[in-house]
Amino acid sequence: MTKTVPVILQVLPRLESGGVERGTIEIAEAIKEAGMRPLVASSGGPMVPHITHAGGEHITLPLQSKNPLVIHSNALHLVKIIKKYGVDLIHARSRAPAWSAYLAAKRTGIPFVTTWHGIYGTHGMFKKHYNMVMLKSALTIAVSKHVEDHILREYKADPAKIRLIHRGVDLKTFSPNSVRPGRIAELTKSWRLPEEHVPIILCPARITRIKGQHVLIAALAELKDLPFLCILLGNDAEHEAYSAKLRKQIITLGLEGRVRHVGSTPHMAEAYQLSNIVVLPTVRPESFGRVSIEAQAMGRVVIATDHGGVRETIVPNQTGYLVHPDNPKALADALRFTLNRDQNMVKTMAESAMHHAREHFSSDIMKAKTIAVYRELLK
Numbered sequence: 016m017t018k019t020v021p022v023i024l025q026v027l028p029r030l031e032s033g034g035v036e037r038g039t040i041e042i043a044e045a046i047k048e049a050g051m052r053p054l055v056a057s058s059g060g061p062m063v064p065h066i067t068h069a070g071g072e073h074i075t076l077p078l079q080s081k082n083p084l085v086i087h088s089n090a091l092h093l094v095k096i097i098k099k100y101g102v103d104l105i106h107a108r109s110r111a112p113a114w115s116a117y118l119a120a121k122r123t124g125i126p127f128v129t130t131w132h133g134i135y136g137t138h139g140m141f142k143k144h145y146n147m148v149m150l151k152s153a154l155t156i157a158v159s160k161h162v163e164d165h166i167l168r169e170y171k172a173d174p175a176k177i178r179l180i181h182r183g184v185d186l187k188t189f190s191p192n193s194v195r196p197g198r199i200a201e202l203t204k205s206w207r208l209p210e211e212h213v214p215i216i217l218c219p220a221r222i223t224r225i226k227g228q229h230v231l232i233a234a235l236a237e238l239k240d241l242p243f244l245c246i247l248l249g250n251d252a253e254h255e256a257y258s259a260k261l262r263k264q265i266i267t268l269g270l271e272g273r274v275r276h277v278g279s280t281p282h283m284a285e286a287y288q289l290s291n292i293v294v295l296p297t298v299r300p301e302s303f304g305r306v307s308i309e310a311q312a313m314g315r316v317v318i319a320t321d322h323g324g325v326r327e328t329i330v331p332n333q334t335g336y337l338v339h340p341d342n343p344k345a346l347a348d349a350l351r352f353t354l355n356r357d358q359n360m361v362k363t364m365a366e367s368a369m370h371h372a373r374e375h376f377s378s379d380i381m382k383a384k385t386i387a388v389y390r391e392l393l394k
Contacts, residue, residue, distance in 0.1 A: 021103040021393055022052040024096065026112040028079035030060035034305050035108050035132050038182060038381075042106075043071040045382035051389075054100060056093070056112075078112040086114045093119035104389055108132060113148045126392040130156040130180075133302045134165055146170070153392055156180050156385070159303045159324035178388055181327070182303050183381035186373060189284050189312040198285040206246055206277050208289070214243045214354055217290035217315075219283070219306055220297075222251035222258045222276070227296035227320065229264060233343035234296075234350060236268040241354055247276040248286060287313035292353050295319040298341045304328045311335065312372035314365035318349045328376065334368040 023046045030036050039055060040062065046053035047070035055066045056074040066073045074096060076089050093115055096102065105120050106128045107113035113129055120127035129152040137143050149155060150170060156178050157163035163179050166172045187193060202208075208215070216235075220226040228247055235245055251258035258276070265274045280286055287293065293310040300323030307317050307328040317335035319325045329335040336353065338345040356364075 020050055020052050021389075022054060022100050023104050023106065023389060024054040024056060024093075024100070024102045025106045025108065026056045026078055026093070026116050027108040028112060029058045030055075030062035030066070030073075032060075032062065034182060034303070036060075036062050038130070038132075039108060040065045040069055041183075041185070041378050041382060042385050043069040045386050046389075047071065048382075049386045049389075052100075054096070054102065056096065078115065081111045086111060087118070089115035090118035090122075094122050097123045097125060103393060104128060106130070106389075107149075107152070110135070110145060110148055113152075114145075117148055117151050127152045128154055128156065128388060128392065130158065131162050131166060132158055134162065134300065137169055143170075150176070152176075154178055154388055156388065158182050159327055161300065161324040161327065162302050178384070180381055180384045180388075181376055182305055182308075183376050183378035184305065184309050184312055184372065185378045186312055189287070189309050189372075191288065191314060194285055194288045195282075198282045199288065202280065202282060202285055202289055206275065206289075209244070214241075214291040215289055216243050216245040216292045216294060216350070217248060217286065217310075218245065218294045218296070219248040219286065220295070221249040221254070221279075222247065222261070223254045224257050225297060225299040227298040227341070228261055230296040230298060230341055230343055230346060231294055232261060232264050232268065232270065232274060234346035235270055235274060237343070237347035238351055238354070239269065239273075241351065243273065243354065245270075245274040246290070247274065248279060250279050251276075283309060284313060287315050290315055292350065293317045294346070294350070295325060296346060297323070297325070299323075301325060307335070308372050308376040311368035312376075314369050316353055316361075316364050316368065318346065318353065330367070330371055334364065334371045 025039050043053040053071035055071055056076050058077050058079045059075050063073050076092055104126045105116045107116040108130045129149045131149050135146045150172050287310050293315050297320045302324050304325030307325050310317050311334050320340045321337035322340050331337050336349045338349050
């Protein structure tokens with residue numbers, strides 16, 4: 016049978032949850048919308064049905080493995096997939112699958128693209144060599160200027176082969192108009208929110224030291240004269256010891272009843288809608304900061320640490336505030352100022368934040384730029 020449309024294969028370790036997975040699904044949608052055929056290969060996971068819903072097809076391979084033998088075996092399987100489906104381009108989103116994709120692309124002669132999602136460790140020659148597969152591609156997509164600068168500085172990459180494409184958010188999902196009252200009621204009950212109005216400070220992040228929840232709690236201890244309820248939204252799996260330290264810190268600082276840890280939720284638009292302030296107190300620079308643009312799209316002011324990719328997502332004093340890393344006093348000052356804003360400032364910043372997210376960080380922009388990369392190589 017004669018093939019009539021280009022076939023694009025994305026490869027990643029698994030389809031569990033997270034930004035890499037959501038980006039893969041969004042680009043599968045974009046591939047379909049562009050009149051191409053989307054394929055995705057991974058070890059599987061609960062987000063596989065989203066690929067099918069996006070119009071793609073999922074192929075299961077143990078691509079999460081870093082075992083060299085498995086990587087070479089996966090490369091052979093990818094060669095068969097490329098030939099079977101007539102794949103025209105392969106796009107890798109993580110290092111282990113990228114090695115398999117690189118070997119398969121080299122053997123079949125099709126273009127190979129990578130997306131550099133994070134800041135990888137560079138200690139030791141082997142580690143750096145392992146990371147370098149992300150630059151063996153025809154083009155490398157960097158998800159932020161922070162990541163692009165890291166690639167150029169640490170790996171002496173060719174700037175002409177780097178494409179900066181910020182991650183985006185679905186503005187249909189993250190819109191105040193899309194909030195469902197039933198979900199609001201569900202979260203209100205599960206978070207045990209008080210009936211009387213109290214400002215909600217939301218910290219949406221998995222419970223781990225690098226996310227800086229301990230810095231936020233220390234800052235809140237400086238604000239006991241103000242009304243607020245802080246919600247730590249995230250799972251603490253594999254970080255139970257840190258979670259226990261946070262509980263002890265809350266008690267020691269006299270914040271019982273004012274700081275509440277709840278599990279994660281799939282209903283993030285409603286979570287942002289229930290909040291007044293979204294705080295990202297990370298102590299280590301992160302590659303981007305998707306939560307920041309999700310919250311801004313919902314009209315929420317964001318207070319974040321001034322480092323990493325998140326600083327690219329906030330216009331200081333217009334859509335949010337940036338504070339010095341690991342500095343509870345600076346964070347407390349920003350929170351106090353934000354909690355004391357008048358309604359005109361609240362409204363103005365909300366409108367600025369939503370406009371900023373729409374103009375610069377929509378998933379439609381990310382999709383269009385990624386499809387442009389594909390077309391550039393498919394010529």
